[in-house]
Amino acid sequence: MxxxxxxxxxxxxxxxxxxxxxxxxxxxxxxxxxxxxxxxxxxxxxxxxxxxxxxxxxxxxxxxxxxxxxxxxxxxxxxxxxxxxxxxxxxxxxxxxxxxxxxxxxxxxxxxxxxxxxxxxxxxLLPLSSSEIPNLSSHRLNAVLLTGGYPALHAQMINPQDWFASYIATYVERDVRQLINVQDLTTFQRFLRLCAGRTGSLLNLNALAGEAGITNKVAQAWMSVLQSSDLVYLLPPYHKNFGKRLVKTPKLYFVDTGLACWLLGIRTEEVLALHPLRGALFETWVIGEALKARYNAGEAADLYFWRDNNGVEADLVYEKDGKLQPIEIKSGATVTSDYIKAGQKAAKFAGDEALTPWLVHGGEDNYQRSGVDVIGWRMFAGRVFK
The missing domain is CATH 3.40.50.300 (P-loop containing nucleotide triphosphate hydrolases)
Structure with missing residues (x-):
């Protein structure tokens, strides 16, 4: 076990x-x-x-x-x-x-x-966090994103693609039918895939409804089902007003990157490496790791993001010891000067209330540079909130 x-x-x-x-x-x-x-x-x-x-x-x-x-x-x-x-x-x-x-x-x-x-x-209890995955040190990042964290995929010799197909058919669709009266499962599947294509993006229910061919009311009901089933998570914007015009729409994330990849038709690491949504999927993974760490500790999520109308943003924010921990997320394996600038910018909105910003990236390097804690994905998996 x-x-x-x-x-x-x-x-x-x-x-x-x-x-x-x-x-x-x-x-x-x-x-x-x-x-x-x-x-x-x-x-x-x-x-x-x-x-x-x-x-x-x-x-x-x-x-x-x-x-x-x-x-x-x-x-x-x-x-x-x-x-x-x-x-x-x-x-x-x-x-x-x-x-x-x-x-x-x-x-x-x-x-x-x-x-x-x-x-x-x-x-x-959400799917496995990366720190719970057996032998994480031998896993490549793309493999982690592609497989996700459902325990069966790490405890049994089973093809993830076969498992996710069965999961959608036997669990998700059954739960949907129990919670709401969905007559056309094909339309619901299209809605689910459209949601996967928007992981890491601001939620726009009107656009989702239009593309899925359903009403806004139905889209809202279906989104509630996905939240209730812990398949998606809506990350709220930070609630304090620092005298700026803020984005007030939540961001949509899938709880499990493996499921999101399957819904997007991503079947191999090679395809994922070149996929235009790889950055969004890495961001989804980071948010998921933070969410799992909170829940595993028996705490409320209390996670946020920040964005104002001038482009100042932090991908993830949480309160710690009366201050704010801003986190910038970049999927690239090589830390560039632009990455560092993004990390610095993530802390500017909070001024003196901000702790040293984190830059979580898709590489292995861990160090401090120009006032930013650079954290590789593998270290982040074991460091969240510690």
Whole structure:
């Protein structure tokens, strides 16, 4: 089993909360992780029709089997579970008693917030961060971008192209049908591919809707589904006003670069190396690494970007010790003077509030130059927020 960085956070939360929830995209390793960490607990998946029928017909009888606690996988499939667990944990608040997983945030987190507020510790497990990938030192950057982080692709001898095709067909489309009434899956697939083509770009739902041939309302609903399923992430602009006219639109990123590459028709490292979106895909990878580091630590994302109407921008910004950490992202392996200038410019918007800017690049070099911390992609994979 691949060691997961979320382990420490889960173990910490089980000392404080009677219910622990783990959300995240399908096939991110949620079930494997919780069954390994809590091997002493009974396991039941509520995707099993027989278990769900038992629960719906005789909820008290169903839960009587698990008075000492259990793992309930895909808990959102039985919405009444949250109300029943509220009564059980109010009677006995034993820490770490119940573990809930779910791949649809709408259902799982809605149930938790309504019935288990203050009783549940909430975590999110995304695909593998690069620091979790076995033998990362032997991987080339293009291979990392092309394969992505879904655990099955690193634990089994399986062709990524075959796996992603199956993933879209068996998981994404099924979840879409469960959450919203999509009549034409071909149109949804086109929308998904159009989103992949815009990873790293400002979100323009009107343009997406027009190219996909759907209404703005439908595009908004579909984008919400992709967010709920942890397939895409919308990076918000930094919220403080430094007296400048700011871009207020979020940026769209895929959570997994491997999935984005597959949707874009990129099948080999050679094609990726020359692809016009390689820079955007590298930026997507950096944002994903930062997002995973936050979630694995049990923290909110609290990640932003900055851009004003005069072209001053920082690809990634987060607050640290009352100041701002600006990060500029460049996919090239060779650090040029223009890269350094971009790193310096990324810090200018915050003035004295900015920490030493980072320049994360697609090469291996790590050093400080002209007031900029130059960080190669491999070091960044292990350094995020440390």
């Amino acid at each position: 691949i060691s997961r960085a979320l382990t420490n956070t889960l173990q910490r939360l089980t000392t404080s909360f009677p219910v622990i929830t783990v959300t995240g995209p399908r096939q991110s390793g949620k079930t494997t992780l919780v069954r390994s960490l809590f091997a002493d607990k009974p396991y039941v998946t509520l995707e099993d029709p027989s278990e769900r029928l038992f629960a719906e017909d005789d909820p008290k009888g169903f839960l009587a089997r698990f008075s000492e606690g259990a793992i309930f996988d895909e808990a959102q499939h039985w919405p009444d579970l949250f109300s029943y667990l509220q009564g059980m944990v109010d009677e006995d608040r034993q820490a770490g008693r119940f573990i809930l997983t779910g791949s649809q945030q709408f259902g799982l987190l809605a149930g938790v917030s309504q019935s288990l507020a203050g009783r549940a510790g909430v975590t999110r």
